[in-house]
Amino acid sequence: MDANMLYALRDPAGLPFYPVVFMLLSVLTFALHIFAVQVMLGASSLVISGAFRADPHWRRLASAMTDVAKIAVSVAIVIGVAPLLFVQVIYDPFWYTSSVLSARWVIGFIVIMIAAYLLLYVYYFSNYRADTSRTPRSRWAMLVSLALFLVAGFLIHVFTSQMLHPDQWMQWYAPGGDLDTSGASLHAYNPWRFGFFILMAVPAVGAWLLAYARYLSGRADADLGYLAFVNRLGARLLQVGVPLVLLLGGLWMATLPESAAGFGTSIWVWVALAALVAGGIAAHLARGDGERGSYLPLLVLLVVGIVIAAAREALRYVILYGAHAYDFMDYKVNMDWYSTALFFGTFAIIGGSVLAYLLTVAWQAGRTVGVYTPSPAVHRMGVVSIALIALWIVQYFVVGFVVWAR
Ligand code: HEM
Numbered sequence: 001m002d003a004n005m006l007y008a009l010r011d012p013a014g015l016p017f018y019p020v021v022f023m024l025l026s027v028l029t030f031a032l033h034i035f036a037v038q039v040m041l042g043a044s045s046l047v048i049s050g051a052f053r054a055d056p057h058w059r060r061l062a063s064a065m066t067d068v069a070k071i072a073v074s075v076a077i078v079i080g081v082a083p084l085l086f087v088q089v090i091y092d093p094f095w096y097t098s099s100v101l102s103a104r105w106v107i108g109f110i111v112i113m114i115a116a117y118l119l120l121y122v123y124y125f126s127n128y129r130a131d132t133s134r135t136p137r138s139r140w141a142m143l144v145s146l147a148l149f150l151v152a153g154f155l156i157h158v159f160t161s162q163m164l165h166p167d168q169w170m171q172w173y174a175p176g177g178d179l180d181t182s183g184a185s186l187h188a189y190n191p192w193r194f195g196f197f198i199l200m201a202v203p204a205v206g207a208w209l210l211a212y213a214r215y216l217s218g219r220a221d222a223d224l225g226y227l228a229f230v231n232r233l234g235a236r237l238l239q240v241g242v243p244l245v246l247l248l249g250g251l252w253m254a255t256l257p258e259s260a261a262g263f264g265t266s267i268w269v270w271v272a273l274a275a276l277v278a279g280g281i282a283a284h285l286a287r288g289d290g291e292r293g294s295y296l297p298l299l300v301l302l303v304v305g306i307v308i309a310a311a312r313e314a315l316r317y318v319i320l321y322g323a324h325a326y327d328f329m330d331y332k333v334n335m336d337w338y339s340t341a342l343f344f345g346t347f348a349i350i351g352g353s354v355l356a357y358l359l360t361v362a363w364q365a366g367r368t369v370g371v372y373t374p375s376p377a378v379h380r381m382g383v384v385s386i387a388l389i390a391l392w393i394v395q396y397f398v399v400g401f402v403v404w405a406r
Helices: 003-008 019-051 056-090 092-101 103-126 139-163 166-173 191-199 201-216 224-254 267-285 296-323 337-367 376-405
Strands: none
Touching: 003 092, 019 056, 019 139, 019 191, 019 201, 019 296, 056 092, 056 103, 056 201, 056 224, 092 103, 092 139, 092 166, 103 139, 139 191, 191 201, 191 224, 201 224, 201 267, 201 296, 224 267, 267 296, 337 376
């Protein structure tokens, strides 16, 4: 497709701030999204492995990982919205065309996510507070839930891949000259790229287990036998996972489209490769020993994830600019200081205070044996968070009213 056509599909209103900032935020939030997805997939797989075993440690782990999967999926969805917004802002001609070409699947994505999430809860409530010595109920629900989450992820992968082939859009839309307006087909995918992001779940959940063991080891009633089991499993998953991901990454690079020829040996790939290898070794060395575990591997993998997300974005740029002459960096800017300040303010002040409060309560409650009572300082954090939200709502309506009244 002609570059002028791609430019004509842009939003004529332009962007409210510099495009490079949206791109950086997109990379960062994608890295967080995919990390939450990987923890969710890894935790769900451990739930299934544990639910089909009689070993008491596995059963206990399955029960704990049900909570992790449940929360990680909400985090993945909430954080998934952010890159969705940013990609629509700087790559709107591509994202919307890709969505229209597979419109039924875009809507189907939501239905599939709802079904998967509900099934996760079917499993959760079927086994809520149940004794872990009995065989878990509704194991089928967890199996189907995981399968549906994978289908949903595959759909997102297809939408992302279709964006990268503007030269084929007409052929997909009107194969042989006959219009296909059904939106029923999926046109482009790369199993190695999809597999790479999905199987990152193996080292990610390995690092998660090491952090989980470290966290639990701070409890007065810590069960050292269980923690040693969790630690061993976490270290093993890290060891197996990193080489597996390297293999899939290599296959992804070997099967890049022609429009990205050369990217597979570019500096981006070498940096990502170095980050994965160095990160894998660092995480292995920092895994902690015995039953204590460590938080470090989790941090290391998060940094590695950001480097990979940056390389993934560079690949998109190389294809869309290099092969199709579309540069998101020259998007017209129609500076809007208020909305930019509101965005960053909301993110830092409201998001920061509310998250700090919730995480503090969750952290302290999980470490407490018996009933948890927040200290007066934590209680004040909660009050301040609610006050800030109220203030935010008031300013939102006041500014809206002032603009309307002018
Ligand atoms: C829980 C199931 C989900 C899984 C397994 C999943 C998996 C993935 C994968 C594998 C990718 C990388 C695709 C690629 O680059 O080839 C991705 C990207 C992405 N996902 Fe998810 N995802 C899930 C849910 C969601 C949800 C609910 C949202 C939105 C609210 C979302 C938004 C995104 C966005 C915006 C991207 C990046 C698209 C781009 O940069 O072009 N995902 N996801």
